[in-house]
Amino acid sequence: MQQGEEIKQLIPQREPIMMIDTFYGATETTGKSGLTVLADNVFCEDGQLREMGVIEHIAQTCAAYNGVKNKKNNGVESKPKLGYIGEIKKCQIARLPRIGEQLVTEVEATAQVMNVTLMEATTKIGSETIASCQIKLFEED
Amino acid sequence: MLKDDFFTITGKENGEGQVVYHIELNPNHPIFRGHFPGNPISPGVCNIGMIKVCAEEETGSNLFIGNLKQCKFSHLVTPGENKELDIVLKLEDTGDIVKIAASIIKGDTKFMELKAEASKEQKA
């Protein structure tokens, strides 16, 4: 598990737009991360994390998965390839998280064609699913 | 959150079945320091957020995007080169639900396209 400053080794985003605070690990096809919603989160409004924060959290989970996978396949010292979000589809948000709640997101790579990876994501608070979506990650060569 | 801080609306044009909002990014916003250091790019979610703000202006309601059907990013928005942008909105207000079809463009360049359904929030 990686937390705090260690997250910076996995994703290129920095404050104030780091939307994962814990990375629980990755397999060849899956990754799992967490975020506790703090009052000073840049995407918080009226005590809630807005849609943008939820989606960015999911996107950064995909990025962290991708970062870990690349390190495993290409060596720890390899230069991380930049991954962009090409597309977001079928993104459903059931409700907005409140300050103090912890989001846990699992992503799974379901298909890959050349440098495009299709990922399915599910975000939960406790046992409650609050969001799900499909993200296409586009990786620079 | 984003309005008058991350970006400002500088003008609006009504067209046939659509409205176009002219906007300007604030390159000094702290988000650009973290996304990414030394390489400012507007986060995709902020592009979605700017569309939402314009849709809120247009409908006069606070919106919650519970169903983002599709959002395609074709070009990176950099606040240096692409400070001024146009947001093209096609809205269908069905009462509780607002159907949004939108794109962010400048001239011939399309930066992103979005289709979503938003519900109106009660103002606190």
Next chain:
Amino acid sequence: MTKGEIISKVNSLLAEEFEVEESVITPEANIKKTLELDSLSLVDLVALIDGEFGIKTNGAEMSKVGTFSELYDFIESKIA
């Protein structure tokens, strides 16, 4: 599964996902052109086919498939 079943399943699946009329899907038609696929949406096609037929397609295999007829043959060989 017979070839006929594969064909009808693929056609209805693709018509729905990519929002085209089933009638435009003909054996010799080019998949990318017919379904207006770009480099991003090709992966949707792979995910859809994999999910429906319980197969695992890698990108290199799929990039060799040009027409619908080749796609039917490809699926048939994978599930055989």
